[in-house]
């Protein structure tokens with residue numbers, strides 16, 4: 001009796017193992033599915049409006065349980081404004097092999113970015129393709145250098161409320177305003193991305209990040225007309241490694257202190273990067289406004305080469321891009337625990353190291369370690385400027401530090 005039961009359950013056990021072996025691989029094969037935009041009517045002729053086709057392909061892929069991939073083959077795909085919205089049923093890939101072409105007219109895009117991914121987790125955007133914003137048609141309309149109330153033009157690609165995701169091997173060119181926009185994004189890797197627009201194209205920030213955390217930007221080349229990377233309110237734990245920046249305005253934190261409800265920016269590393277022909281290297285900028293108190297802290301800028309950079313190290317708490325500004329008030333933003341280590345190269349302006357902090361809340365614990373920036377000009381060697389800054393120095397410091 002006992003042996004019969006155990007013999008019976010052994011057979012059941014073998015049957016269960018056998019069925020799981022045969023079922024597992026076929027389930028995975030069924031799960032993997034390509035959603036080629038051409039099967040939804042898309043055409044890579046540079047003229048056909050592919051907005052509907054892309055939207056339908058995304059919707060089907062997003063509902064697929066398994067491993068869906070939206071696939072855009074080689075070719076030039078004209079695309080209007082799109083929002084690829086989740087949540088999706090599974091991890092999802094968006095593979096761009098060809099070129100996506102934006103409308104020339106910015107009025108055709110009534111959202112903050114031309115291509116938006118929103119409320120998606122476990123997304124991969126990759127494929128080696130190109131996002132062409134066709135910005136040269138709208139740059140002449142940009143009057144943001146003349147007026148504060150200028151109209152915002154769309155950025156090339158935006159990620160909003162996206163988590164555990166990555167963007168890799170994509171090129172963004174000639175955006176109307178900025179190229180890549182991240183808002184409320186968590187655990188996101190940007191790698192092997194190439195960003196390109198002329199150095200004199202207006203407001204073409206490379207990567208703009210706000211209210212986001214746990215992001216990595218590695219092996220990224222940025223040549224553009226505004227900040228290579230702009231880090232805004234509410235961003236923490238951001239690791240920037242091996243970035244080439246230039247032309248452009250450098251890597252900036254801020255501007256901060258202009259709007260209500262801004263959050264702190266904490267935990268930033270910028271390392272092993274090259275700034276070539278940029279107006280700034282690494283910069284923290286806050287308005288001299290009587291705004292709300294805020295904190296900027298725990299930054300490390302390490303192993304950075306500056307090639308003909310106007311202002312390689314720049315803390316600017318009297319940020320005023322369009323003078324005249326009122327300097328009656330002082331920034332209420334506390335900057336503290338900021339380290340600059342192993343930064344070398346050349347500056348085109350005499351004041352190579354600028355640490356101009358707020359009279360209201362002086363900078364605390366700013367550290368300089370092994371700085372060697374050379375300025376060659378009739379106006380003499382490089383200098384440092386300090387205002388309201390406390391901290392310490394170590395290693396060799398040139399130009400001589402003014403921190404005391």
Ligand SMILES: *[C@@H]1O[C@H](CO)[C@@H](O)[C@H](O)[C@H]1NC(C)=O
Nearest residue numbers: 244246247274275276277307
């Ligand atoms: C810096 O930029 C100049 C001008 O574009 C270029 O010729 C040079 O090779 C660049 N240097 C480095 C080290 O990338």
